[in-house]
Amino acid sequence: MFLDYARIHIRSGKGGDGHVSFRREKYVPAGGPDGGDGGRGGDVIFEVDTSMNTLFIYKHRYQFKAGNGEPGGKKRCHGKNGEDIILKVPEGTILREEHSGKIIADMSGSNRRQVILKGGRGGRGNMNFATPTNQAPQYAEPGKPAAELDCTLELKLVADVGLVGFPNAGKSTFLSRVTNASPKIASYPFTTIDPNLGVVDLGDGRGFVIADMPGLIEGASEGVGLGFRFLRHIERTRVLIHLVDTASFDGRDPVEDIKAINDELMKFNPDIMKKPMLIAANKIDVRTEGDDPVERIRREYEPQGFRVYPISAVTGEGVTELLNDVRNLLDTTAPEQVYYEQEFFPEDLISLSDLPYTVETEEGHDGETVYVVEGPKIERMLSYTNLDSEKGFRYFTQFLRRSGIIDDLKEAGIAEGQSVRMYGHVFEFYDDEAMFDESDE
Ligand SMILES: Nc1nc2c(ncn2[C@@H]2O[C@H](COP(=O)(O)OP(=O)(O)OP(=O)(O)O)[C@@H](O)[C@H]2O)c(=O)[nH]1
Ligand SMILES: [Mg+2]
Known part of the structure; x- marks a missing residue:
């Protein structure tokens, strides 16, 4: 199951306490201090796992704790370090501090592994505290405390191309035709409820990833319909294919449909509309009476700088040309990755106490x-x-x-x-x- 949001609580390990002890040897009445240092607490580490594409494993588990360091022992014994805990996440996961909403880590691009919470340092044993004036220190350092945080995980899929359009426009049909993916397809709106990813292979080794999204409707940017939750995935794609149904029987007008969706994208985030967008006028295999919808789409949108491709996701007509142009666009648009800068530094919060x-x-x-x-x-x-x-x-x-x-x-x-x-x-x-x-x- 697909899940792109989760809340978790993470906690690093506490440092082990330093030990207080004195050497005991036969015939040596008072040996020197030999209490060892405590071990360091384990870290909480996030790591990208490219085989994952959902946060599902975080649905049923909330607490994640690294191991505590063990206390030092006698005879200068160093306590064992606590075990680190490594949390695997899909590429494109953004970790935020829950209460402020600030970003701690963006697990994408070259950031494959990040230590989020460091374990507490181990306390030093009394063997470290002997001085000329105090040869028998009775004290050792306690281990440093653990650190904990409430966080949210949010997945922004990393796809090259995003499919947008009204429900029932044929997005999933298109994805299944041009990629290895097999999404659910049906002749009613809101069939797709989770995004699907598929890889297009043009046969020359230069594949790219397409994301099929749930259909958008008017008001999507304010939370109407199913598509809203997924608009953020569109933010990270480099090229958009806007699919529109040219054979709708229920009185929809493709020219209006395109405008409605573009308005929603604009409202959600104007940067989305700066991405190259191709319009795919779908279902041209269906003969329609009256004026030619493809012509009307062309007349309206070509002057605005959009290229229009008449296609049929079912027969495959026009699809190759569209994909080749997408490929060329991808090759010429810089892979301008949206990378979110770190805004929240857990170390700072921990040192707040001082x-x-x-x-x-x-x-x-x-x-x-x-x-x-x-x-x-x-x-x-x-x-x-x-x-x-x-x-x-x-x-x-x-x-x-x-x-x-x-x-x-x-x-x-x-x-x-x-x-x-x-x-x-x-x-x-x-x-x-x-x-x-x-x-x-
Ligand atoms: N005739 C014809 N029918 C098509 C074409 N593309 C899709 N369809 C049909 O249109 C209906 C909707 O297709 P989907 O691919 O599920 O549409 P969608 O855009 O993914 O819809 P949602 O997931 O609900 O947003 C299905 O019955 C498809 O068979 C096409 O090119 N020609
Ligand atoms: Mg669909």
């Missing part, structure tokens, strides 16, 4: 006391959180509680309903689960 902040008071313009929280810790957290989303806001208030900022505010004497300012955001303080209300100031 960053400073201050809680101070000042007098507001109406004589009220305003509590001001400042410092890199809060600034960094704000930059990571989307306060406009309910989830993001909740995450932020949890952070305030966990990091002790709420306690510090209370210690400074804050009362319910008083204002707290943090870098341009003003909140009203409520010490219950809701905790804060962002006021409009």
Whole structure:
């Protein structure tokens, strides 16, 4: 089954604690410290697996943990390192931090493997702490904590060519005719509910990948119909073939159909319409009464710079010419891959706990006391959180509680309903689960 979205929780391994022990030998009354270091915690690593094309394996599993490092032992024994965990994903998977929606990794192009969360370092054993003044240290370092993250995985298929068009235009029929794929085909709309990929082999070794998408309809860019969820796959294709039904019996007009779909693509992401698009006027094997629909499509769209190909996905008429031109377009358009830059650096979030902040008071313009929280810790957290989303806001208030900022505010004497300012955001303080209300100031 195809799945292009998943939520998971990942966690690296905790570092093993350093050990406290002393050498014991026969006839040696007090040996030196010999407590070994703890092992390092395992990393969480993402890796592209080219044999995968769906995120299905993440449907039924949510937690992914690397192994913890083992504690050090006596006789300078180094604890075992925790096992790394390697999560396989299909090429084109984008990993985001769930609460901010920011990108941690784009597993495509040359990025085949990325360490997402590093395991905690092992603590040093007491053998490291002997000094001339303290020959018998009774302490060792604890292992560094694990790191954890809520993430989303989103798959943007990597295909050279995308097929777009209304339901029932013949997209799946076309795919099955020109590639090795065998998608479901039927004479009713919305037959395709998941994208299908197929490889076109023109016989000269220069194959390319076509993605057949569920049909789009008016309103698709706002979530109407089935095609919406798949519009993002179109973003990554290099060339589009727009299939249109020229033999529709239910009163559809192909000229209007093309316009409706192009409008939706434009609304979803104007960059899509910058890609080369070929119009395939399909089902020309069906004789139609009255004016020639292909001529009308030509008259309307050729002046706008589109090339129009009369084809029949069923008989194969016109298909070879279309594919050859697609091939030439692919050869001449730079493989401009959309690569998403990393915006979220898990290491930063982890080191947040070490960053400073201050809680101070000042007098507001109406004589009220305003509590001001400042410092890199809060600034960094704000930059990571989307306060406009309910989830993001909740995450932020949890952070305030966990990091002790709420306690510090209370210690400074804050009362319910008083204002707290943090870098341009003003909140009203409520010490219950809701905790804060962002006021409009
Ligand atoms: N006569 C004729 N019928 C065609 C042609 N191409 C497709 N059809 C028929 O049109 C119907 C719809 O074809 P599909 O390939 O399932 O259409 P689709 O665009 O994939 O439709 P959705 O998956 O619903 O978006 C089927 O009954 C096909 O047999 C063609 O070139 N000529
Ligand atoms: Mg289909």
